[in-house]
Structure formats: C-alpha cells, structure tokens
Amino acid sequence: MGRYAIQRLLGVIPLLFVVSILVFMFIHLIPGDPARLVAGKDATLEEINGIREQLGLNLPLWQQYVNYMGDLLKGDLGVSVTSGLPVTDMLASRFLPTIILTFTSLGWALVIGLVIGIISAVNRGKWPDYIGMLTAISGISLPGFWLGLVLIQIFSVELGWFPTGGVDSWQSYILPSFTLGAGIMSMLARYSRTSMLETMREDYVRTGRAKGLREFVVVGRHALRNSLIQVVTVAGLQFGFLLGGSVMVETVFSIPGMGRLLIDSIGFRDYTVIQALLLLFAAEFILINLIVDLLYGVLNPKIRYASK
Amino acid sequence: MSDNSTVTVHSSVPEDTLAKSPATGKFRAFMSKFMKQKLAVISSGFILLLLVLAVIGPHIVPYPPNEPNYDAMMQGPSAAHWAGTDEYGRDILSRLIDGTRLTMVVSLSAVFISAFLGTILGLISGYYGGWIDRLIMRGSDVMFSFPDLLLAIGIVAILGPGLSNVVIAVAVFGTPSFARIIRSVTLSSKESLYVEAARSMGAKHNRIIWKHIFPETIPSIIVNVSMRIGGAILAASSLSFLGLGAKATEPDWGAMLSMGRDYLSIAPHIVYYPGLLIFLTVLAFNLIGDGLNDALDPKTKN
C-alpha cells in the first residue's frame, strides 16, 4: 500500500504540470491588462508601460511561462501584481480560513447527510423518508448567496446568535459552513440512502436478517459499513465544488479566504496570484482524492492495490 | 456554484444497475413505478405548468414586464400587483411569468448541451479505452479540480457578456460529470453478452456504440438531465450574483434575485417571489430526478 501511495503521488506531478500550462493559457486568454488595472483610471501611458515592464508582461507569452515555472520550481510563487506582496505571504494568511470553512462544511454535511440517508433508507416510502429527502433536496435548491443573506438576516440581525461573518471566533464559521455545506449535505443524504438501499438487498444482509439478527445490528454492522465506504469516496469528490462555492460564501460572510482572494485577483487580472491559487486548488483536489482512495482500502480490506 | 459533481456521483450507484436492464419497451412498467413516486408526480405537474407558462407567458402577463412606473416603485403585493412591484415600479408577477421562458431556455439548453457533449465523450472514452480514455478522464479530472465558478467567469470574460455565453459557461462545467457517468455505463455494457456477440459478428464500432451501447445509457442520461437542470438554474443565478449573468434588463429569475438583494430589508417581496420560484423549480426538478432514478432502477421493488 505504501508503494501504491508513492506511485500515485508521483503521478500527481505530470498532472499538475499540465494544469499549470492550462491555467497559464486560460488566464492569459481572458481579456484585461493587469498593468492598466493596477495603474488606475487616470494613469498615463508611460506609467502603464513602466508597470508592464516591471511585471515582465512585455515579454512573449512562452517566456513569461518559462520564467514563471523557473521561479516556481525554486519555490518562488512571485509577487502579487496588485498589492506588491509576495504571493506566498498572501496565500499563507488566506489558506486557513478556507480550509476550516471547507472542512467544517464537509464535516457536518457528512454527519447530517448520513443520518438523513440512513433514516430515509430504513423507513423507505414512509413519512421519515419523505421528510428526510425533502430536507435534503431543499438544501441544493437555493442559491448559496441568497441562503447566506437570509441566514444573516435571521440569525445575526434578528436573533443576534451568531456574528455576521469574519473569522474572529469559531461561532463566525457556523453560518457560512451551514450555507456552504447545505448542497453537499443533500447530495450525501441522497447518495447514502441509495447506497444503503442497495446494500440492504445484498445477500449477506438478507442472510443476517434471516438469521434473526436485530434490524439495528443488520443496519449498523453490515449495511452502514458498506455504504460508508461509498459515501466517503463521494465526499472527496466534492472538494472542487466546495472550493468553488467558497468564493460566494466568503463574499457574503466577509471571510478573508482563498475564494475571495480568487475573485479579487480575477478582478485585477493578478496573474501570479490566480496561477498560484489554481495550482493549489488542483493539488489539494488531487491529494484529497488520493487520500480518499487510500481510505477506501482501509475501510474495505477486500480491495487490494495492484502495483504494476 | 452548482452541484457539479453531485449528480455524477449520486447516480453512479444506479448507473451500473441501469445498464443491466434493457432500456426499451418497458415504458408501461416505468410509468407505473414513476406514478408511485408522489413527490415526483406533483413536481412533474408543476414543471409542466411552468413549461406552459413559458410558451403562453408573454400573452397572459397583466402588465408589460419591462415597462417602468416610477410612481409605483417597491409596492408590496396588492390587488393590482399580486406580487408587488420592483425598484423601477415594474410588475413582479409579469416579470416572473415572462422570465419563465428565459430561465427555462437557459437551463434546458445548457444541460442539453452538456448532456450531448458528455455522452459523446463518455461513449468514446468508455468504448475505446486506452490513451483516448485516459486523455478524456484526465481532462475531466482537471476540470473537476478547477472551481467551476472560475471557469464560468473566465468563459464569460473571454466570450463577452450575454445570455448565450452564460449557456455555454454553464454547459461547459456540466460536461465532465456527464462524461464520467456515461463512461461507466459504457464500460459495463461493453462487456455484456450481446455486445460481445455483435462484435464477434464483425459489426462496426460505430454501429455497436450507437445501436447497442447508447440505448443502455439513455436512462442515466434522463435521470441526470433532470437533476442537472436545477443545478443549471442555480449556476445561472450565481453568475448573476457576480454580475456575469443574464442581462439585467431581462426578467431572468436569477437576475431578479441578485439585483433585488439590496432591497432585502426594505422591500423583501422583491426577492421573495423570485427566490421562492427558483427554490420550487429547482426542488421540483430534483424530485423528478429522484423519482426517475427510483423508477428506472430495476432492483426497486415496491
């Protein structure tokens, strides 16, 4: 398994390389001139050209890429076009809020999603199933920004229970993680319901039942374990979605995370920051899914990793 | 922004089971199963109503949807304006009715485009395997790791503003999940006996794909289309939130919701009705999707 993990890790490198090229081309395709945007509305041409030269934007595109990759391999992510701060510094302060946000969202979505899924599956076709599924589906039926704004109105302004946003205390993460997790929760609930239903039809579960094991044991020991494996796999895939959703949630709840940074940087065509963020996102996504794959093996010992 | 991979994964359970049942000729059985899904049936009724509205909407609106009346701004619901008026004094009900068509066209066409592209890619990827499979799947990995919102911003920025580009943006980030689903259905049906048989009789690849494998994927496609429509509506409204959506002059629901959010505390009805309509519509599409999923799953026994 160790060897498999290393192999997979090494496989990440070419993928990241491809991502870096794609990202680079993609963001340079988007119209907009960072030099002009940084210089401001009343800038002179001379000023703009000066900035362009400073940033190396007057070089041919391939050379900009080579320079960028050269620095990157040395561990230098460059300097932000807008703020003049090193990108590494900016990422360092933005990294944690987004990570906390995504993990808390995923965490509660997983727990609630599983609970709803199990209750629904066990009571298939009865009222708990209906309530469960309706709650779940409601979660992905609201635009995130709107849910966020309404939650702030109710729980911060009217009731005063939670802060409106920011990252000053753990309470400030409650509303945003709820907003961001709602979609995942509903998806996990539906998924775990289906997969529970599937496993409950499997022979060994039926056998268990026939042997007179109590429903509780059947569900808990066999069906749940099996669906858990699949649900975890699914949860890993949601990271791209969470990172995308964090853009909106971070805006509504004024969280200084990577999502906001991404939006701000796109606004200024801050190439170095966008590149760094996207590479980080891709690496994170790939890594999480690698971990999930490995976890899969732990949860289900029947799977053996073939190492070629 | 949307439940990008939501649907992929959700239906990856039934997808291999679906593949085992012949997809054709079971319409009656399907209908009887589907009709037992109460929520899905109600939802279908609701969507049908919306589709009717989308067609006849412009003829039945009580007021011209784009005509401002600066003397009747932000009025709450009344006998004259059932859903009140917006920040320009336009009748919200009329705008909602008129906007049904727009919202439906955007979400439906976006999903159909991604279903179309995703199906072709998935079939190719699953059937041929090898390097082309790896290429397509790695490609979709890359797309998944990209926050879809950024992709949308980029696409709208490159192509310029406008409704058709919103459709393209929403369609592009829906494509990979379709490709994945169809690929896995293809993989399992490729191994089935009659495909083997067809191949041994020397049938051409093209024919095998379209005559034998494609029909197997139809149930998955239907389920996912219905589930993704909701996601597409939400995605389009998120784009509006970022100022990249439909033209603000057009009565798109998402645009109404996002433009109206500044009035949330002084004239909540401006966001209340578009929000409710979006919520119900997305909910309905998702419920239909769930119903279809259950009805098309051969293992389901009621």
Next chain:
Amino acid sequence: MRFKGRTWSLLMLLLAFTIVAAGCGNSGGGKGASEGGGESKPVTKNNKDIVIAINANFITLDPHNAGDTHSISGARTMYEGLMGFNDKMELVPVLAEDYTISDDGLTYTFNLRKNVKFHDGTEFNAEAVKINMERIMNEENNLRMRKSFATVADVQAPDEHTVVFTLSQPYNAFLNKAAMALMISPKALKESADITKDPVGTGAYKFKEWVQGDRLVVVKNEEYWQEGLPKVDSITFKPVPENGSRIAMLKTGEADFIYPMPTEQVSDVEGDSNIVIDKIDSTIVRYVTLNTMKKPYDDLKVRQAINYAIDKDAYIKVVKSGLGSKLTSSMSSMTQYYSEQSGYDYDVEKAKSLLAEAGYPDGFEAELWGENDSESIKGMQFFAQQLALVGIKVDVKSMEGATLSDQINSATPENAKIQMWYVSWSPSSGDADGATKGLFSSEFFPPAGANTAYYKNDNVDQWIKDANASVKAEDANEIYANIQKQIWEDAPWAFLGVDQVITGKRAYLEGVKALPDGSISVIDAEVK
C-alpha cells in the same frame, strides 16, 4: 398507507413553502418602510477600539503608490503631508506651518512644523521632505504619485525647517498634489525591506498589523503632535464587499462605522436611535460618455436630445433612492472651481424634435457599456428606460471591469467600438485639473487617458493648459468657468447626477466621517 404517503408529500411541500416564506418574512420582519424601521439592539461601547467596515480591500499601504480611495484613507491614518484636506476638502497646512508662493507661481516655500516626530522616534524635518520627494520623483520607482510632480524641477532644504519647491512651469493644482504626498520616515525607508508592510509616518495612529484582504489595525500614537488627539485606542478596518452583510454588521454592532452605506437601505435604519446616518455631497459624478467621433453621436443635436430625454430627478429618485443631486456641470459642486450650468431640463418633446432635426425621427439603436456592479447595472437600466421613451433602443451591456477596460483601451479613436459608457469619476485630490484634463483634453483619448467621449475642442484644450499655468486663483476660476460652459454646450456627456457620500455609524461614535471624495477621516474619532 397509500393515503398517508400522499398526505405527507403534500404536507411537506407546504412545509417547504412556509420555511422559505418564514425566512423571507423574517428578514423583513416588521421593518417595512411604512413602519418606520425597527430598533436594533442597543450596544454600548466599553472600550475605545473602533471597527470600520468598508466595501473593498486596501490595495497598498505605500502612500506614494496608492491610487484607490480606500488605500489613501488607510495611509492617511498613519501618514501626513505638508498639506491636507479639511472636512470640506479645502486645503489646509498640516506638516507645514505655512507657505508662500512666488509671484511667478514657480517657487513654493514651506515652513515646516517643529517638534514633529515619526513613529520610529526620528525627527520630521526638511531633509525628510527632500528624501520623500526624491523617492516619488525617481523614475525607477515608477510610483503613481510621480506624475503629479512632473512639473517639479528642484527640491531644496535651505535649513532644517524650510523646504523650497521650484517648478519648471506654473501648476495651479500643485498644493492639492502636495497634500497627496504623504511623508514616510527616511529611516524606515532606508532600513525596511518593504515599506508597505511596515508603515512609519507622523500620523495620529501607528501601524499595528495588515492582513491583506482581512484587516488593517492601527493604534493610538501617544506622542502625536496635536494635543489631545487621538481619542481612541485603536481602529480596525475590515473589507466587507457585500452590501447586505455590511449593513448587518452595523445593526449588530460588529461594526461601529460603515462606508458606503447602501442607499437602498438608508430608509430602513433611519428610525433606529442607535444608528446615525450621515450624508454629504460628494465629488463623485455620474454620467454617460457619448462617443463624439461616432455616428450618430457626432451630431450635437443628438447629444443634446439625449440630455433632454433624461429625467434627472427621476434618476436620483430611482437609482439613488433619492439621495443625491443633479449634475449641473462637468464636475461636482464640491470640486474646486465649479461653475453651475443650467439647461437640459427634462423635456421629451424637445428631445424628440432635436432627434428629428438630426435626421432620426424614429430614434436609433444604441449600445450602452458599463461595469457589472449592481449600482451601475441599475443606472444603466434607468438610462435605457428613459431613452426608450424618445425612440432610442438601448442595448445594455454590463461587463466585468477588467474586460471593459480592455475593450475601451485597445482601440484607436477611429475604430473605437464604444458608443455610450455609464461611468463615474472623482478627482482624488479634489482639484479641478483632476476633474477636467484626463476627461476632456484631446491628448487623453484612450488608451492615453479617460476621454472616452473622444471630445476635442481646441478652445478647451488651450484653456486647460492656461488654467494649469495660471498663478492666481481668480484667473483659474474664470478659465474653468469657460471650460465648463463650453463642455456643457457641447454635451459630450449625458449629465446625470452627483452622489452623496453616505455613512452609517453607531450613535456613540463621533468624529469619524467621510470626505466628499469618499475617503474616511478618523483623526477626530471619539467614543461617547
């Protein structure tokens, strides 16, 4: 069982309805405009730490490279210049005690304030001014402030408390520009690797920390040269981009002061005794540029017709929620050398007949560009609605800022695609030059400047030069009056409105205010 299932599904659908309804209902709960606004929970302030929520990030804290209003506000908490602005944007000496200007307008002599210390303990003196000016004017540094001092030929420090600026040609807005040049400690400039991360000035507040995108914290400067100031211990600036969230923070007391206060929600909090709304006229003007080199806008009658077709009062009412004033010149009444113009009163018939005279009795199809923030989108929609009444069909195209800027600046004047642009402008130093030259001088066609009307009038071009070269204020005043009159007649813009700068604050807070250019002044902040 069967029956039960159906009942439940119906019930559930109903429940979903009510949840959403409750959510919406609550959010407006009892706060309808008609009910006069709800009362937010009274929050008393036990400490002297102020939180200010603003709508965007600080971009840089380098005072010589700051261009956006917020960065300038942030820099001014810690830095001061020889000159500064009072609440009405009038020039006042700050680090200079007084100044003299030679008769030819070429020599400015500043007598510096004594016993002023930078935060690092070093003395503020003439040498410090000289070092700062050298930094600004050094071409290699490529700082934004450099162009403001293009006319400065020489800076001398004859003694420790005197600085003499010699200009190569007279420049009327020189003192305004001098007010923008904030003084950094020479010691810090020499020793610090990056002055943006560790600002050292003479201001009322000292730098504590800046987490880009999250917060800027400044603390009381105990040794500040003005007696009795500052009166609070610390100030934290937080960027909160979403309007609804910003106002929520004010209501809950998480923020003591917010800017901008969204115009739409002013009426919501006006009845609340814990919240005070301040409104002042700003230097921010809103207008639509008309490409005077392009058909049909090259016809003066068409441009005038557009101006007649816009109901400016309705514009203020609909787009600004009644909080603003009509634009009555090419600049705001709060800008230096403003001269009021009259005409273009709302008159649909006149607009139609002018269009007919110009050969467009049935109007024409037009394209309106603008940014994609909700403020602009709202204004553009209104503009389109008004022109529709005289037969001009406007296609509203809102674009993301960077894309729009690219569209505008990547064209030559002849092939420019731009027709109409809904935009706002505010001269950062409140001077008439900043509100005129870049917008109306023919040297400043994009991409060289912001003259997107491609307006060219030889008289105006010459007058702009004359005004800058004039030494006396009354001369400049007269020339700018001519300029404004000419521009008004030529109508290269559809003149719309002047924003109000609207701020919201908790009732216990005093002394924090926004200036007409939208910058925030905190020097007098006090908790009562």
